[in-house]
Ligand SMILES: Cc1cc2nc3c(=O)[nH]c(=O)nc-3n(C[C@H](O)[C@H](O)[C@H](O)COP(=O)(O)OP(=O)(O)OC[C@H]3O[C@@H](n4cnc5c(N)ncnc54)[C@H](O)[C@@H]3O)c2cc1C
C-alpha cells in the first residue's frame with residue numbers, strides 16, 4: 001500500500017470556487033476537493049456507480065443538515081463529510097483529510113473503506 | 114370502410130365525434146366535411162350561461178382543427194338525397210359514403226298567443242344569449258317560462274342582467290325531472306330567497322304586448338298576470354329531425370332519427386348522434402349520452418363493434434348558487450326500493466338516497482344544497498354503498514371519498530372512465546390531475562369528477578406537493594416570477610429570502626436556467642458558475658466515461674464544404690469520435706476538459722458557435738431542402754429554419770427545445786415531432802406546437818394556419834417566452850400545454866388574443882434575448898478567468914485525465930468499458946474498478962457482416 005500519511009499541498013485556497021469542486025492528483029490518486037460554507041471536503045473523484053472519475057464536477061448542496069455533492073452522471077447524492085451515498089445503501093466513496101494552511105489547501109490520503 | 118364522410122352539425126357531439134374519429138383514423142381514410150349552421154365552431158353549450166359571468170365566446174370554444182377535416186361554418190344542410198348520396202346546402206352539394214347527423218335539438222316554444230312577439234327569446238345558442246343581453250339593456254322586468262334545469266339557468270341570467278325575475282312552471286315543483294317533491298321544496302326556498310318569484314303548477318296562457326308592440330306581460334292559467342318586458346322560453350327541447358323526416362328516414366315515437374344501439378338509422382349509410390338521435394326510440398337531452406353515441410359511431414366507422422352503453426342521466430349543477438344533483442333512479446321507481454332521506458333546515462341541505470330492497474345497493478339519489486358527495490355517489494350507483502348512508506349524506510360528504518369505490522365504478526361518466534382506468538394510469542406514472550386528464554380523458558368535459566381524481570391520487574399515495582425540492586416550497590413558475598419581479602440575481606439571495614439550506618442538483622440548475630433566461634450575464638460568471646450542471650459548467654456534454662462531446666451549431670443543417678472540412682480536421686487532430694446527430698449536426702466525442710478550449714479556439718476561428726447541445730435551451734431547427742431544390746416544396750424551409758435557429762439560439766428554457774421546418778405537407782423534416790414545428794403551405798406557414806420524440810412521443814397540434822413569416826415569428830416568440838416563464842422544471846412543451854387549465858385554447862387566448870395582457874411583455878422579453886445574444890464559447894475564449902477552470906487537475910494543469918482512454922471500434926475511438934485505471938490506482942484498490950451497474954446485458958451487434966469501408 002502506498003497511501004501517504006503526509007499532507008500534500010494542492011493549490012491556493014482562492015483557486016477553489018465556493019460550492020464548486022475541482023479534481024486534484026495526489027500521489028496518483030484522483031481526489032475531488034470542495035469548498036463550501038461548511039468548510040473544505042475531499043473525497044475520491046471516482047464515481048462508484050458509473051466507474052468514471054467525475055465526482056468533482058457534481059453540484060454541491062445540502063440535504064437536511066448534510067453537506068452534499070451529486071454525481072453529475074446519474075445524480076446519486078453523497079455526504080461530503082463521510083463519503084456515504086445517501087441514495088444507495090451500502091455504496092460509499094473514500095474520503096480524505098483536507099485542511100488549509102497559510103492560504104494553501106493540503107490533502108492527506110486515507111486508506112479506508 | 115372509407116371515403117367521403119359528411120357530418121351535419123358542429124355542436125358539442127358533432128365535434129366530439131370528429132375528434133373521436135380522427136383519433137381512431139390517424140391515416141385519414143375518411144375525408145371529412147362538417148356542415149355547420151352556426152357561424153362559429155363548436156362551443157361548450159353546457160357552460161353557455163358562463164357567458165353572463167363574463168366568459169367570452171372564445172373561452173367556450175371546443176373546436177380543434179384536424180387535418181383532413183373541412184369545416185363549413187354558416188352553411189347549413191338543406192336536404193339529403195339518399196339515392197344520389199348527396200347533401201345539399203345553399204351553395205352546393207356534398208357527396209357522401211357515410212353521413213352523420215348531429216343536428217341537436219331546438220327549443221320547444223308552446224303554441225300560446227304572442228310567442229312570436231319582440232322580446233321573447235329562447236336559450237340555446239351564443240347568439241341567443243347575446244341577443245338577450247342586448248335586449249335587456251334599459252329594461253327591468255323579466256320572466257322565464259319553464260322551471261326546469263334550463264329555465265333556472267335562464268332565470269339566473271336575467272338576474273345577472275339586472276332584471277326582476279319570475280319563473281312560471283307547469284309542474285308543481287321546480288326541476289321536476291331531476292328532483293323529488295321534498296328536494297323541489299328546498300330548492301324553491303333557496304330560489305325565492307334570491308328574489309326570484311316562482312309560480313308553480315300554472316300554465317302560461319298568453320304573452321301580451323304593450324303599446325309599442327313588444328312583450329309586456331304573461332297571462333297565467335290561474336288568472337294572474339306577471340309583468341315581463343323580456344321573456345325567455347325554456348319549456349323543453351325537441352330533436353331536430355326535419356332533414357331526416359324530409360329524406361324519408363324512420364323517426365322515433367317522440368321524434369328524433371330512429372337508430373339502433375349502433376347509432377345507425379334505417380339507411381345503412383346514415384348515422385345519428387347526440388340529441389337528434391332516438392337511440393332505440395329514446396332521445397337523450399344531456400351531453401354524456403351524446404358523447405357516448407359519438408364514440409360508438411366513430412368506432413363503427415373504422416370497423417369496430419361498439420354499441421351504445423346506455424344513458425347516464427345524472428346531472429349536477431350550481432343554479433343560482435345552489436348545488437343540485439340527481440343521479441340514477443332519483444324518483445325511486447324500482448319496485449321495492451327504499452329511501453333514506455336527510456333534511457337539515459339549519460344548513461338547508463336535503464339529500465335522498467334510493468337503495469335496493471335489501472338496502473345494500475345504491476340505485477340513485479337527489480342532493481340539494483350540498484352536492485359534495487355527488488361524484489362518489491354517482492360512481493357507486495349499481496354497486497355497494499361506499500359508506501354508511503348517514504355518513505355519506507353528512508353535509509361535508511365526510512364518508513364519500515372516492516378511495517372507497519370499487520375498480521368497476523365509473524368515475525367520469527362524460528368519458529366513461531372507471532376507477533380501474535384511473536388507477537392504472539396512476540400506476541403507469543400519472544402523478545397529478547393534468548396528466549390523468551391527458552392520459553384517460555377523465556375530467557375533460559364537465560369537470561365534476563376532478564375532485565375524485567384528486568382523491569384517487571391521494572388514495573394511491575401519490576403526494577401532490579408542488580414544491581420544487583426540499584430547499585424551495587415554490588414551483589419553478591413561482592420562482593421565475595419571484596426572480597423576475599424582485600430582480601434577484603443570485604442564488605444565495607434567493608435561497609436566503611425564499612428558501613432554506615444550501616440548494617441541490619434540482620434547484621440550482623433551475624435557478625441557473627431562470628437567471629440565464631432573464632439575461633443575467635454569462636452562465637459562468639460569479640456565483641452562477643456554481644449552479645450549473647457539469648454540462649453547462651464546461652459548455653459541453655458529459656459522457657459516460659467522464660469525457661465530453663462538442664457540438665458546433667449548424668443552423669438549419671446547412672453547412673459549407675469549408676466548414677465541414679474544419680470539423681473534420683478538428684476531429685482528426687484531437688482524435689474525436691465523430692457522428693451525425695438526429696438534429697442535422699455533427700457531434701464530436703471523447704474530449705477531455707483541458708482540450709475543450711483548444712477545440713473551440715479552432716472552431717470559433719472558423720466561424721462556428723456553441724450549439725448549446727449541453728443546455729436546456731434551443732437545440733436545432735431541422736429543415737428539409739424545401740422549395741429551393743425539392744420539386745414539391747412550396748416555401749423556403751431551409752431559409753426559415755436558419756433564421757429561426759439564429760433568432761432563438763442560446764435561449765435557456767425549462768427543458769430542451771427542438772424545432773423543424775418542412776417545405777410542404779409531405780413533412781420530410783418531421784416538424785410535428787418538435788416543440789414547435791412549421792409546415793409550409795401555398796400561402797404561408799402552418800405552426801404546430803407541443804410535439805416531441807423521446808420517452809413519450811407526441812405529435813404537435815396545429816396552432817395556427819397560413820401565417821405570414823412575420824405573424825409566425827411573433828407567435829413563436831410569445832409561445833417560447835410564455836413557456837419559459839410558466840412551465841415546470843423539466844416540463845416539455847407538450848406536458849406544459851396538457852397541464853394548462855384550458856389547454857391549447859388557453860394558450861391561444863394568451864398569445865393570440867392577449868387575454869392576459871401579457872403579449873407586449875413577452876414580445877419585449879424576446880426582443881431583449883435576440884438583442885443581447887452572444888456566443889458563450891467565444892466569450893469564454895476571450896476571458897482568462899473563465900478559461901482557468903478547463904483543467905483536469907487543479908494541481909497539475911498539464912496532466913491529462915489518465916482515466917479517459919479509448920479502444921478502436923469501426924475505425925474510431927470509443928471509451929474502454931469500465932475505464933482504464935492508472936497503474937497507481939489499480940494497486941490502491943482493485944475492487945473499485947467494477948462499476949455498480951446491475952442487470953444490464955449488452956447485446957453484440959456485429960452480425961458477421963462485411964466491415965464498413967474506411
Ligand atoms: C343552457 C344549456 C345548459 C345545459 N346544461 C347541461 C348540463 O348541465 N348537462 C348536460 O349534460 N347537458 C346540458 N345541456 C345540454 C347539452 O348542451 C346538449 O346535450 C348538447 O349540446 C347536445 O349536443 P349536440 O351536438 O347533440 O347538439 P348541439 O350542441 O345543439 O349541436 C347541434 C348543432 O347542429 C347544428 N345544426 C342543426 N341543424 C343543422 C343543419 N341542417 N345543418 C347544419 N347544422 C345544423 C345546430 O346549429 C347546432 O350547432 C345544456 C344545454 C343548454 C342550452
Ligand code: SF4
Nearest residue numbers: 737743746776777781
Ligand atoms: S417536405 Fe416537401 S418540400 Fe420538404 S423535402 Fe419533403 S417533399 Fe420536399
Ligand code: FES
Nearest residue numbers: 525527558559560
Ligand atoms: S364526469 Fe364530466 S368530465 Fe368527468
